[in-house]
Amino acid sequence: MTVLKNAPLLLNHTAELLAEWFRLKTPAERIKQIYFHKRKYLGSKDRSFIELLFYDIIRNLRLYDWQIRNNAPDEKELSADLYVVHAFKRLFPEEAKQIAFKINDNISSYIEKYVFRENIPDHPALRWSLPEFVWDKIRSAYPNAELLNCLKDLHEQRGLHIRANTLKTTARDLVKALKEYSLRPGNMAPDALRSDKYIQLSGHPLYRKGFFEFQDESSQLVGYVCNPKEHDLAIDLCAGAGGKTLHLAALQKDKGRIIASDLYAERLKELKVRAARAGINSLALTGLRNIQNTFRAKADILLIDAPCSGSGVYGRQPDRKWIFTPEKLDHYVGLQRDILDKYACLVKTGGYLVYATCSIIPDENEKQIEHFLAKHPEFMLVPVNNDLKAFGIQFPSGTINTMLTILPHYFRSDGFFIAKMKRIP
Secondary structure, three states: OOOOOOHHHHHHHHHHHHHHHHHHOOOHHHHHHHHHHOOOOOOHHHHHHHHHHHHHHHHOHHHHHHHHHHHOOOOOOOOHHHHHHHHHHHHOHHHHHHOOOOOOOHHHHHHHHOOOOOOOOOOHHHHOOOOHHHHHHHOOOOOHHHHHHHHHHHOOOOOEEEEEOOOOOOHHHHHHHOHHHOOEEOOOOOOEEEEOOOOOOOOOHHHHOOOEEEOOHHHHHHHHHHOOOOOOEEEEOOOOOOHHHHHHHHHOOOOOEEEEOOOOHHHHHHHHHHHHHHOOOOEEEOOOOOHHHHHOOOEEEEEEEOOOOOHHHOOOOHHHHHHOOHHHHHHHHHHHHHHHHHHHHHEEEEEEEEEEEOOOOHHHOHHHHHHHHHHOOOEEEEOHHHHHHHOOOOOOOOOOOOOEEEOHHHHOOOOEEEEEEEEOO
16 A cells, blocks of 8 residues: 555544544444544545554554563553554555654654564464453464464454345356456355455445345355255344344245344344345344244244354454453353343254354353253254255365354354254154
């Protein structure tokens, strides 16, 4: 990326935006949108430069904190200005030597006096800017070499993943229709298309017509594991905006019955809009209050895409690392346990419960399933591989057992966990 002539001004904008994120600690994307909305005079190149630095700092926050304290030990309070200068000197070393300021301010002062050195710590959690308590939770769960590859990939930016809406098109036809973007087939999912670079397609006419949805390829595997038959009753209990719900309906060719619910009913508003755009008529939205009485022992498929830490999506949403705490992990583990215990009764005998998270922390995944099965002998674990093979999805030997854990470096996709259980007599 070419550094713009007005870089001094843009560095100050980045520092102001970063300081706002430090202050509010709410989702970075939302803060960025509000900031740019109030400053419509910033052009697309200006915004791209600010966004690049802003997210680079968020992604590398723990590493940069360590590097700055080693490079400038006298700095007690690390300001947003100093983080911005550090990132700028790291990403654009030659430009940082040539930048000219017309006024003296904190940014210009740091540019002049701060000496950047690329020190790299040995500790993986520092090197890849992972919270220490998350590192403690995963360090013994995976082989060391695999874990290091996971952290490296989890640290990198994600490209574009979309899913062809097979009610309206096919992945092959969609590649042709979007040929100017050079999309390629997914690494796993048969209806996935992807690009290593992020492409803005939300305004594309084919998206507005419902020909595709934005959905990470790992997330798409949940629908295939559910493997709903055309006339099944499928309940998506934690549907949210409904990416997986829409996939279930497409797999049923819109001939089944899909019930979508969520702990937070307002999240379902977007799903209603998306379903209409996708041409789906088999979907009904309902609150959780009466769902047990209405659908007890009736579901062929119950999908619980549980609220979780999001530790598998740090590559896509790096700010989630820094608003996550041990207390929040305990909250999620307890919430997942409660949801499983309370709503497993919706599954009929012979039906299936599919549990999924976008987490790589065992407490939310394998350990959660082990706890559930110990309390619920009416359920038995079934291999997810059987359903994936039915869709032609083959995994390399050793990467899948009865339950499926996808680490980000496997397929350059989000970290995910999926387990499937059958209700037995």
